[in-house]
Amino acid sequence: KKVCLWAATLPRIPATSLALHNFDVNYGxxxxxxxxxxxxxxxxxxxYGALINNFSDVPGLLSELRFKGAxxxxxxGRSLGEGTGGAGRLPGEGLxxxxxxxxxxxxxxxxxxxxxxxxFPKGDIARFKPARPDSCGTLSYYLLDAASLLPVLALDVRExxxxxxxxxxxxxxxxxxxxxxxxxxxxxxxxxxxRMNRVRRTLQSYLPREVWSGNRVAMTTIDxxxxxxxxxxxxxxxxxxxxxxxxxxxxMEEENNIFKKMRTKERQxxxxxxxxxxxxxxxxxxxxxxxxxxxxxxxxxxNEMVVEQxxxxxxxxxxxxxxVEDLGPLERHFESTFHFAPRQRLGLLVIPHxxxxxxxxxxxxxxxxx
Ligand code: SAM
Numbered sequence: 001k002k003v004c005l006w007a008a009t010l011p012r013i014p015a016t017s018l019a020l021h022n023f024d025v026n027y028g029x030x031x032x033x034x035x036x037x038x039x040x041x042x043x044x045x046x047x048y049g050a051l052i053n054n055f056s057d058v059p060g061l062l063s064e065l066r067f068k069g070a071x072x073x074x075x076x077g078r079s080l081g082e083g084t085g086g087a088g089r090l091p092g093e094g095l096x097x098x099x100x101x102x103x104x105x106x107x108x109x110x111x112x113x114x115x116x117x118x119x120f121p122k123g124d125i126a127r128f129k130p131a132r133p134d135s136c137g138t139l140s141y142y143l144l145d146a147a148s149l150l151p152v153l154a155l156d157v158r159e160x161x162x163x164x165x166x167x168x169x170x171x172x173x174x175x176x177x178x179x180x181x182x183x184x185x186x187x188x189x190x191x192x193x194x195r196m197n198r199v200r201r202t203l204q205s206y207l208p209r210e211v212w213s214g215n216r217v218a219m220t221t222i223d224x225x226x227x228x229x230x231x232x233x234x235x236x237x238x239x240x241x242x243x244x245x246x247x248x249x250x251x252m253e254e255e256n257n258i259f260k261k262m263r264t265k266e267r268q269x270x271x272x273x274x275x276x277x278x279x280x281x282x283x284x285x286x287x288x289x290x291x292x293x294x295x296x297x298x299x300x301x302x303n304e305m306v307v308e309q310x311x312x313x314x315x316x317x318x319x320x321x322x323x324v325e326d327l328g329p330l331e332r333h334f335e336s337t338f339h340f341a342p343r344q345r346l347g348l349l350v351i352p353h354x355x356x357x358x359x360x361x362x363x364x365x366x367x368x369x370x
Pocket of ligand 1: 225
């Protein structure tokens with residue numbers, strides 16, 4: 001009885017402290033001298049980007065953002081026929097990059113089109129105001145960690161593609177995918193019904209009804225691990241943005257923290273779940289198509305090691321072969337906006353830094369060959 005009383009009154013260690021301790025041990029080893037600067041950045045205010053909503057039309061919005069010192073980190077360096085109007089111009093109306101006009105442009109990485117996102121430059125910690133609605137009530141931009149757009153850009157969506165967003169909630173990347181205006185059929189999936197409701201609400205606030213309510217967007221709440229068998233060799237592009245230890249959230253917020261003692265088992269099972277989700281994504285991709293794996297953790301165990309393990313499982317158990325694609329061109333293109341970790345064995349890792357406090361975001365692009 002005495003022991004129980006003692007245990008019940010023992011001050012509980014906050015989950016954020018447990019997370020930080022875990023990271024100090026693991027990332028101290030993984031990053032060496034780099035870890036203290038990543039650590040301090042993760043404990044400071046994160047930076048946002050404003051994903052421009054191509055379906056909204058707030059006159060003068062882009063000029064206003066530029067006037068405040070923000071710039072479009074995706075499209076700068078590309079020749080766009082941007083004009084002076086609001087954000088409401090849709091693809092085909094001057095938003096597509098003019099190709100091959102300079103040598104620099106021919107070296108551009110392959111990226112999903114028509115995505116625009118404004119950020120303040122390195123070292124500038126200004127914040128964006130909440131987005132204004134246009135005359136129809138559609139919000140003009142969506143605030144998100146700008147690094148979380150890299151997986152969508154690297155997915156390299158092209159005109160007419162079918163796309164599966166396997167773990168979609170709360171829907172930031174889904175919204176970015178729809179900005180491309182290139183997708184013929186988008187399947188938006190998340191295992192959680194309540195979280196899918198959040199995706200619905202987001203899409204409703206940002207997109208005209210005809211975009212998300214027709215046959216072009218399907219919403220499903222199926223365990224992502226089942227998609228490989230359910231839709232083998234189906235999609236041109238599959239985004240596998242898995243549940244992870246969400247490192248920045250874990251060191252900052254007690255609520256819904258995966259480092260809480262009662263969630264220890266769930267946390268330990270993450271790499272196995274991530275592997276199964278990625279294998280399913282590989283299987284659902286058609287040969288020649290692309291599957292993009294991403295997380296918001298620095299953990300090698302949840303990043304590169306999951307990719308390696310999934311490649312083995314896909315090959316040995318499903319007869320599916322994928323090859324890792326080089327993201328070097330993407331890294332070079334965006335090095336003035338993000339801090340990238342020194343070369344990974346596989347994929348690309350954005351690390352938080354006080355001058356560019358985005359991430360963590362890990363991404364690895366895989367092409368199915370068989
Ligand atoms: N892609 C989202 C975005 O950009 O807003 C973030 C995805 S979040 C990192 C991971 C999501 O995976 C959570 O919404 C969670 O509900 C979902 N999830 C967890 N287990 C899953 C499973 N077995 N199948 C499908 N989704 C799952």
